[in-house]
Amino acid sequence: MRNKIRPSVLKALLSGARYEVLPTTGAVDKVLESVAPGRTITVTASAAKGLEATIDVAEVLSRNGYHAVPHLAARMIRDAHELRDISDRLAAAGIDSIFVPAGDATPPAGDFAASLDLLRCLAELDHPFRQIGIAGYPESHPFIADDVVSQALVDKRDYATNIVSNLCFDPKLVTGWLDRLRSAGTGTPVLIGMPGPIERHKLLTMATKIGLGDSAKFLAKNRRLFTRILAPGGYGPERFISGLAPALNSERARVQGLHLYTFNQIAETEHWRRNWLDRLAAVTT
Template structure:
């Protein structure tokens, strides 16, 4: 593959980062308030559905996102829901704070469902999102696979979810797990488009964070992080005391996407492993002057 030129890097990279989205937990309201002046108004901010947080905490976080001028995307974890009643309680509460325009339907971490929903498709197939006025549903994508789900099953589920949402007249965004290597991501995008799925894709990108922390998340989610891959990303696993940003990765990804226009609508989703403020400041600075990771470290 021919390395992209710096000129092609800059314009494409700025465009890719222009409409980024973010992610926070129910406990991150103070961090959101700290970072709000740096985050562009209207930015989509996903609110996770963690097992150690309750529904009121998630609703409060979604309300804080809305109240500060951003667009909340609350996660709804199928296997963590104990009943349809709990699901409706959550949707009602989100509706009351104006946080139901867009949601992220995901299977969730538990190996066994706590209630009637074993997968995100089970949630989507009920038609309940239409009933509550949801306009857009985000669904998960895994460019490097999933440690517990066979790849053919991932593709079957993705096609089923995308098809069901299209039949229901709901907008669809595919939100991916983060990665360090552009090659499997680009191959996966081509496979998505080859299956006739034209939904917007938001590629997961880790924001700037400590190297040890980044590698810890990579191991947890089964992301490839060997020496060659992380060097390509822009840091070395022999120096776990430093920090790393996604500059090199975003530049390379943007240039390669620009050379393949058939990839359709592709944006990025920043995982704020180093905090909302640091991640948002990185995005603001990168949009002004895209840099390589080496330049960022100088």
């Protein structure tokens, strides 16, 4: 059973999978057309579009019955006053969950150069957030040394309620990372970050919609993504999840759910998820 995911575990993961979307024009309509209210939708932050676009999309999704999780990129926020204003605005919209990455804004807009800076400031405020997510890296961060990344997770564990793993296409690397995380004493639950079924030409189109500067960064940071999609027998979401069986069947790994990077291919991702759930139901009935 260690090498095969228990059907009940797989069903729970697929049923509760959350989607990450980019705050582009039409993103909300795509969610409304394809995803039932009540699901969790996270909204990325783009230095090109500004944090206002992220918050606007999150507010609309929340009003329409979704559990919206905006990304509050630390380097895009000026200071504690702006952070308080954002927190109050999100609370007024009924949003009680956020994700806090450092972000790519260079130089930082103000006082927060790293996500830990913002998390510490947030802890001093009477914030409304029930869940606060941070990023984890199963593979080496492209710009930060491994020991620095590992220490940052330890430093942030008292502020975060979950860790979302960054893009990785090797399930063995993910399971190894989870084991190291738990051995280091970090017990924070993890959401496994992974792409759903992605069409290359649509991914390229989406990259150009992020903004010229962000598009270049996106393509540079995700070069491996394009390579895997193009390669014969490359990345497949079901194969990836199946390879995570040892971790998904383990209570020690504390995998809380799936975080699907949709790149705004929302209808395709939802169709794939529902199809797999239907196949599971057919086998178990």
